[in-house]
Amino acid sequence: MTQTIDQGRRTFIKASAAVGGGLLIGFYLPAASRLAEAAESPAPLRPNAWIRVGEDGKITVIVDKSEMGQGVMTALPMLVAEEMDAAWNQVRVETAPAAKAYINPLLGMQATGGSSSVRGSWEPLRKAGAAAREMLVAAAAQTWGVKADACRVANGEVSHPASGRRLGYGELTARAATLPVPNEVFLKDPQEFKLIGKPVPRLDTPQKVNGSAVFGLDVKVPGMLTATVVRCPVFGGKAASFDPKQAKRIRGVRHVLQIASGVAVVADGFWAAQQGAKALQVRWDEGAHAGLSSAGIRDKFATLAQRPGAVARSAGDAARALQGAARKIEAVYEVPYLAHATMEPMNCTAHVRKNGCEVWVPTQAQGRVQQTVAQVTGLPAESVTVHTTFLGGGFGRRFEQDFVAEAAQISKALGVPVKAVWTREDDMQHDFYRPATYNALSAGLDEKGLPVAWSHRIVGPSIMSRVFPNMVKNGIDPTSVEGAANLPYAIPNLQVEYTMHDPGVPVGFWRSVGSSQNAFITECFLDELAAAGGKDPFHLRRELLHAAPRHKAVLELAAAKAGWGKPLPKGLYRGIAVHESFTSFVAQVAEVSVSGEGEVKVHRVVCAVDCGMVVNPDTVRAQMESAIVYGLTAALKGEITVMGGRVQQSNFNDYPMLRMDEMPRVEVYIRPGADTPGGVGEPGTPPIAPAVANAIFAATGKRIRRLPIRAEDLKA
Amino acid sequence: MISLTVNGKQEQVAASPDTPLLWVLRDILGLTGTKFGCGIAACGACTVHLDGEPIRSCVTPVSAAAGRSVTTIEGLSGDSGHPLQQAWIAEQVPQCGYCQSGQIMAAAGLLAKNPAPSDADIDAAMSGIICRCGTYQRVRDAIHRAVKAKRGEV
Numbered sequence: 001m002t003q004t005i006d007q008g009r010r011t012f013i014k015a016s017a018a019v020g021g022g023l024l025i026g027f028y029l030p031a032a033s034r035l036a037e038a039a040e041s042p043a044p045l046r047p048n049a050w051i052r053v054g055e056d057g058k059i060t061v062i063v064d065k066s067e068m069g070q071g072v073m074t075a076l077p078m079l080v081a082e083e084m085d086a087a088w089n090q091v092r093v094e095t096a097p098a099a100k101a102y103i104n105p106l107l108g109m110q111a112t113g114g115s116s117s118v119r120g121s122w123e124p125l126r127k128a129g130a131a132a133r134e135m136l137v138a139a140a141a142q143t144w145g146v147k148a149d150a151c152r153v154a155n156g157e158v159s160h161p162a163s164g165r166r167l168g169y170g171e172l173t174a175r176a177a178t179l180p181v182p183n184e185v186f187l188k189d190p191q192e193f194k195l196i197g198k199p200v201p202r203l204d205t206p207q208k209v210n211g212s213a214v215f216g217l218d219v220k221v222p223g224m225l226t227a228t229v230v231r232c233p234v235f236g237g238k239a240a241s242f243d244p245k246q247a248k249r250i251r252g253v254r255h256v257l258q259i260a261s262g263v264a265v266v267a268d269g270f271w272a273a274q275q276g277a278k279a280l281q282v283r284w285d286e287g288a289h290a291g292l293s294s295a296g297i298r299d300k301f302a303t304l305a306q307r308p309g310a311v312a313r314s315a316g317d318a319a320r321a322l323q324g325a326a327r328k329i330e331a332v333y334e335v336p337y338l339a340h341a342t343m344e345p346m347n348c349t350a351h352v353r354k355n356g357c358e359v360w361v362p363t364q365a366q367g368r369v370q371q372t373v374a375q376v377t378g379l380p381a382e383s384v385t386v387h388t389t390f391l392g393g394g395f396g397r398r399f400e401q402d403f404v405a406e407a408a409q410i411s412k413a414l415g416v417p418v419k420a421v422w423t424r425e426d427d428m429q430h431d432f433y434r435p436a437t438y439n440a441l442s443a444g445l446d447e448k449g450l451p452v453a454w455s456h457r458i459v460g461p462s463i464m465s466r467v468f469p470n471m472v473k474n475g476i477d478p479t480s481v482e483g484a485a486n487l488p489y490a491i492p493n494l495q496v497e498y499t500m501h502d503p504g505v506p507v508g509f510w511r512s513v514g515s516s517q518n519a520f521i522t523e524c525f526l527d528e529l530a531a532a533g534g535k536d537p538f539h540l541r542r543e544l545l546h547a548a549p550r551h552k553a554v555l556e557l558a559a560a561k562a563g564w565g566k567p568l569p570k571g572l573y574r575g576i577a578v579h580e581s582f583t584s585f586v587a588q589v590a591e592v593s594v595s596g597e598g599e600v601k602v603h604r605v606v607c608a609v610d611c612g613m614v615v616n617p618d619t620v621r622a623q624m625e626s627a628i629v630y631g632l633t634a635a636l637k638g639e640i641t642v643m644g645g646r647v648q649q650s651n652f653n654d655y656p657m658l659r660m661d662e663m664p665r666v667e668v669y670i671r672p673g674a675d676t677p678g679g680v681g682e683p684g685t686p687p688i689a690p691a692v693a694n695a696i697f698a699a700t701g702k703r704i705r706r707l708p709i710r711a712e713d714l715k716a
Numbered sequence: 717m718i719s720l721t722v723n724g725k726q727e728q729v730a731a732s733p734d735t736p737l738l739w740v741l742r743d744i745l746g747l748t749g750t751k752f753g754c755g756i757a758a759c760g761a762c763t764v765h766l767d768g769e770p771i772r773s774c775v776t777p778v779s780a781a782a783g784r785s786v787t788t789i790e791g792l793s794g795d796s797g798h799p800l801q802q803a804w805i806a807e808q809v810p811q812c813g814y815c816q817s818g819q820i821m822a823a824a825g826l827l828a829k830n831p832a833p834s835d836a837d838i839d840a841a842m843s844g845i846i847c848r849c850g851t852y853q854r855v856r857d858a859i860h861r862a863v864k865a866k867r868g869e870v
């Protein structure tokens with residue numbers, strides 16, 4: 001039997017008997033954000049399975065999010081297990097197929113991003129777990145002929161203390177599946193949590209230490225061929241003609257064919273395909289961007305920055321206050337394009353058949369995979385089965401569909417399963433880059449050195465114009481101004497503007513998106529104001545954050561743990577920064593030394609985070625450590641440059657990564673919070689660049705106003 | 717035909733001699749625990765042992781492994797019982813996990829030569845292995861933990 005009940009406006013829970021025995025709990029989530037409403041096509045109410053309780057007592061939680069290292073395959077099952085009072089060793093995890101029921105209520109599509117997984121699932125998954133628990137308890141009470149409230153649950157068992165009887169969940173599933181879904185479910189008081197808030201070991205760790213975890217690149221399908229695609233090095237260019245002869249001479253190369261993005265060389269394995277790709281001769285039509293260069297892009301940005309942009313935030317009258325200020329400070333900040341460089345290069349395996357398609361892919365956006373394949377093949381989206389593998393990193397890159405389209409096109413043309421594999425060079429030169437921006441800032445101080453005016457003009461390309469155009473309103477892409485328009489400081493006159501300009505370099509979501517750069521720009525400029533006004537950078541922030549209690553609290557926690565104001569060993573200097581993103585608040589203090597040659601070494605990072613209620617503190621810690629390394633790599637090394645319309649970097653030799661010997665000691669302090677959980681995958685990235693840059697100022701008196709930090713700018 | 721020993725098993729592979737060992741392992745022998753990250757010896761994701769020495773399999777032609785013995789992550793222990801694997805679990809090192817085969821094989825190579833490495837030794841042996849998820853601090857802690865476990869201190 002099947003039951004569907006509207007659990008208030010937000011969640012619909014459904015229960016049914018599983019095929020082959022056991023209990024299934026499913027639910028459907030309506031859109032819960034502006035973005036979701038914008039992105040969602042009206043989906044029919046069609047709840048899908050989320051929890052399966054087997055007759056053996058094993059509880060399988062279907063996780064609709066992609067595991068890319070952020071620990072979602074553990075955090076989401078924890079929510080269910082908590083409310084079910086399950087024993088953690090009964091819990092299994094499975095990845096969901098692509099289906100409308102798994103639409104992310106915060107994103108409006110089945111996707112993993114925006115640090116939204118726990119934020120979006122926090123209530124519904126717990127409600128589903130609580131419904132399952134209540135039905136299992138009701139089944140036990142019925143079996144024993146006792147009242148449900150005379151029963152207790154713990155460790156996946158229902159007991160009746162008065163009579164000493166007990167039954168495991170597995171034994172109760174058959175009866176539970178015949179019972180009505182409770183009208184109302186009661187969630188636990190957080191005080192009673194047994195799993196949530198504990199450092200529960202990740203479910204995916206064992207397979208990641210013995211080589212058995214299957215990433216996209218590891219997929220094996222019988223009869224599969226491997227393809228690499230040779231693309232025009234110039235953005236927007238096309239193959240005018242090609243000669244396959246040389247490529248076909250390579251042993252193992254089977255086919256050479258043109259597809260939308262370039263020319264595909266298809267072979268028995270990767271090595272032959274790559275050799276074929278090297279031998280292939282293509283004449284390119286380089287298109288409109290052949291003259292594009294980083295210097296030209298910068299000049300254009302600088303010109304545009306002289307004109308007013310669209311207003312993203314306005315308070316008081318910044319222009320007037322600037323004129324009347326006792327002191328005026330101006331600065332230009334610039335950040336480069338950045339590649340994602342996930343450790344696993346892009347790849348996708350597709351098998352297009354007459355009446356459907358199977359796809360094996362490390363993706364952050366299963367719903368978009370279905371749409372992409374449907375577009376390429378003309379098949380209905382529902383006939384596209386998506387198997388999500390482990391992701392060897394995502395960081396926003398695996399939201400994109402370019403590699404999916406390629407695999408589908410080649411498989412469609414050849415009628416066999418095809419794994420399309422990118423080389424590192426492909427990955428670095430054909431990314432959707434973190435936008436480069438140019439920022440003109442000015443601020444005014446009063447006689448006491450306190451800021452009375454703040455003006456920030458941003459010029460750069462827009463991600464949303466391509467991805468979700470209806471999110472762009474009145475010339476403002478919210479991702480371009482996030483972290484700038486929501487400046488938390490109490491400055492009475494404030495103006496934030498944005499001028500959209502797309503030079504032709506593709507841009508996309510990159511870990512923490514707009515905040516990844518706007519935190520650097522705003523937190524460094526605020527540091528400049530502190531220095532100009534003769535104030536301590538920590539104290540000025542504190543003073544200006546009186547109306548932003550969560551910012552202030554993490555700032556104070558980081559400063560206290562770092563020993564702000566206390567003497568440091570000779571040659572070490574501190575910098576501080578605080579930033580909110582994805583409804584979490586992070587402050588960091590970096591301890592840095594700068595050599596006479598201008599070499600920067602980061603010795604220690606103290607990180608304080610308030611991400612509301614913590615599901616798994618070890619995951620929060622791990623994500624802060626990870627996000628700090630990601631942001632530090634960008635601050636110290638990251639830069640994609642363009643010349644002749646092509647990216648000049650190609651691999652880790654010229655787009656270097658932070659390595660073990662440069663790893664600072666990272667300490668993470670979590671501020672316990674009762675608020676709804678905030679994101680944790682991204683918010684640790686934004687504050688690290690400004691914390692380090694501000695420490696460099698403390699060390700050298702030199703301001704870092706463009707990234708990456710360059711030794712030549714810091715030589716003594 | 718090139719013959720080599722992989723994880724204790726004698727293998728004959730039909731590959732041209734210049735094929736990198738990495739692709740022989742992954743595409744011919746189906747051992748996909750060893751990863752492809754860069755193809756130019758710059759990331760360490762493809763690290764395996766050749767006669768006990770950590771090497772970059774993406775730039776090692778299979779001919780160089782002929783008649784020799786290769787160990788991959790799958791062969792490090794049958795049951796994830798290697799002290800490093802256990803330490804990796806205890807310290808909850810992996811995030812996405814993609815680099816971790818290379819990390820563990822490099823660390824195993826280090827411990828085989830130097831049973832009690834200092835932080836500087838770890839820097840020297842491990843800096844060739846990129847982790848884009850930034851697990852370095854936990855990799856270091858796990859290596860120290862494995863050393864202690866071997867001595868019976870954990």
Ligand code: FES
Nearest residue numbers: 753754757760774
């Ligand atoms: S794949 Fe061999 S070192 Fe990167």
Ligand code: FES
Nearest residue numbers: 812813847848849
């Ligand atoms: S764990 Fe993801 S690259 Fe190392």
